[in-house]
Amino acid sequence: MSIVGFSPKVIVAASMTLFLFTSPVKGSNSATNDDVGALLQELEQGDPVASRQAARALELEWSKSGSASMNLLLNRGEAALNRSDYRAAVDHLTALTDHAPHFAEGWALRARAWHHLDEPGLALSDLQQVLALNPNHFHALFGLGVTLEQLNRPKLALRAYRLVLNIHPQYEEATEAVSRLTPLVQGESL
Template sequence: MSAQIHTNKLIVAALGLIVTFSIPLQGRANGNGTGDSVPLMLEQLRQADPTDAARLDRAIQMQWRQSGSAAMDLLLKRGKQALERGDTVTALEHLTALIDHAPDFAEGWHLRASAWHKAAEPGLAIADLEQVLRLNPDHYEALFGLAVIMEQLERPQLAYRAYALVLTIHPQYHAAADAIARLEPLVEGLEL
């Protein structure tokens, strides 16, 4: 029973995130780590062909990974390297230190959400993704992560909505488009 209550709380939190970030994308302020050029690149991304979309995606993510502090960038790099090695404990240590010192740096929260997800802690991952989206509402990678978690929690309607939000920001995001196609029969079948 306690596990079901915990799962329900996660779902309610995710639903709140999805509804909050369903607001029109134009005119939003971008969170820290986005640089002056990111809003323009995001607008271009919405109109880009596949080749330009891939280039813009790399450029946007590069901007998001820049904290403005060499020390914080090093913590992010070490956290990412630990995560890639499969050392989730060390990754969480580096990323928690990063967040403690730079709480307004969205990418630190995003990478820690990935670490929590790998550690099978969906509630903590969702909490970190919520913080990412507060700081940077256009962070399509965070929305994608939220969608993946909702799908794993067997909430296809919420996952579908989050994947759809990813595509409003990054229409060439193939994994989100594939997920929409996969979930569409489930979601449409539930709506009568």
């Protein structure tokens, strides 16, 4: 889909997503809220080694669907993404989101597949689902920033990257994006 002819409806949806998720909720992810909350606190501490370990532990926690068949679909979707077979990834991950709509990681991976297929509207829709289910999903917020940048919305992208850094201050790509975009939107109100 061409960014030039991009629907204003999609831009409004992305803007609303950012406004709805400006305050990440610490520890509101799954049955292991205490573990997730502790890991999110570790992320905020700023120690690079502890942050990397906490981020990896959160990624592992978020990848647990609680179902062997859903985990199989997730693994197949991820394997397809890793081999750049984005259509197959969409197929596997669509089956996953159909059968486990409350499992945020399925939506997150499918958003990545849509991004690679140059479908920013579909990616934004899936990212909105991820963030509705898990407002602390820093990778989804980063993906939202990337997509908004693609759509030439630097102020909204900057806001998304700053939200990433509120949750995960050591997220290097978000730090770089904030440094790159801040001069571009300097003096403009967010």
